[in-house]
């Protein structure tokens with residue numbers, strides 16, 4: 172079995188990666204299972220464990236571990252073992268905040284060209300969730316989309332899409348039905364050869380059904396949502412890159428329960444471009460929109476142009492991002508201090524002058 176790596180997005184820039192050794196072969200990570208990667212190489216899929224350089228990089232930063240969608244360079248050992256020796260720099264990545272102390276985040280998908288926020292049109296789309304996931308999608312660097320699934324269950328899915336356009340400024344909102352195979356055309360363009368589309372959304376939204384519809388065959392298992400509470404069953408339990416026959420790839424992800432934003436505010440500003448645009452009309456450049464005179468945002472709230480729900484949503488996410496930014500700065504400062512102290516303790520001998528910039 173041979174795999175066309177170009178269709179999966181391999182190109183001259185990736186091939187020119189400077190650390191590439193001649194005996195290392197490129198491949199794209201389809202899946203990671205407890206440190207074992209399934210990598211799509213030119214000769215077919217192989218299983219690879221993590222090599223020394225990758226483990227060393229990950230010791231400082233867990234986001235350096237390979238993830239579905241990563242391009243990697245593989246080494247083959249005399250005993251036949253295959254290891255991931257290099258994770259090529261990611262062009263884009265969907266990264267969510269992790270719950271623990273680690274403030275570096277968790278990579279949900281790597282090297283995606285488009286990031287689709289997947290939300291079912293039935294029973295009712297969760298607007299706040301769309302806003303949050305869209306911030307993440309914008310932050311990834313990929314082209315964001317909103318995919319409204321299960322269009323066959325809504326009386327007028329196009330009307331719902333039009334309503335949602337207000338919470339997704341500048342972002343296409345596409346109603347689709349995997350069941351009927353309708354609305355898939357614009358998504359086919361996102362999985363054209365060389366391109367990767369990642370799907371992000373709650374359990375039961377129909378992500379895997381969409382993958383199967385795009386791939387034209389059942390590659391991902393799907394499961395009916397629970398009758399009792401209408402929630403998904405978390406059928407997909409790992410991230411998987413699925414090649415689309417005759418095209419690029421689609422990246423399926425497990426349903427997300429909650430997604431915390433990291434400390435990037437660019438994605439948030441883009442997801443709320445309407446509010447950012449309004450704010451340019453405030454009298455003061457640093458307006459806090461908190462009762463200052465000449466505040467265009469307050470005016471829009473009073474006139475009803477800006478719905479209070481959207482305003483509250485923006486404030487909440489802003490606070491969250493500001494908190495994460497402080498948390499990261501504190502952590503970095505502590506690491507610097509710890510680094511100094513640790514270095515002195517390790518040495519326990521007359522200190523060499525510290526290098527400029529410390530650590």
Ligand SMILES: Nc1nc2c(ncn2[C@@H]2O[C@H](COP(=O)(O)OP(=O)(O)OP(=O)(O)O)[C@@H](O)[C@H]2O)c(=O)[nH]1
Nearest residue numbers: 349350375377378379380393394395405406407426
């Ligand atoms: N009516 C209808 N049902 C759909 C459609 N797409 C998916 N479903 C149903 O929704 C349920 C959940 O679909 P999945 O594709 O498993 O959802 P998922 O987003 O992959 O869920 P997780 O893997 O748990 O994250 C299944 O019963 C599907 O048959 C659709 O277009 N129309």
Ligand SMILES: [Mg+2]
Nearest residue numbers: 378379406407
């Ligand atoms: Mg699934």
Ligand SMILES: [Zn+2]
Nearest residue numbers: 453458460466
């Ligand atoms: Zn203002």
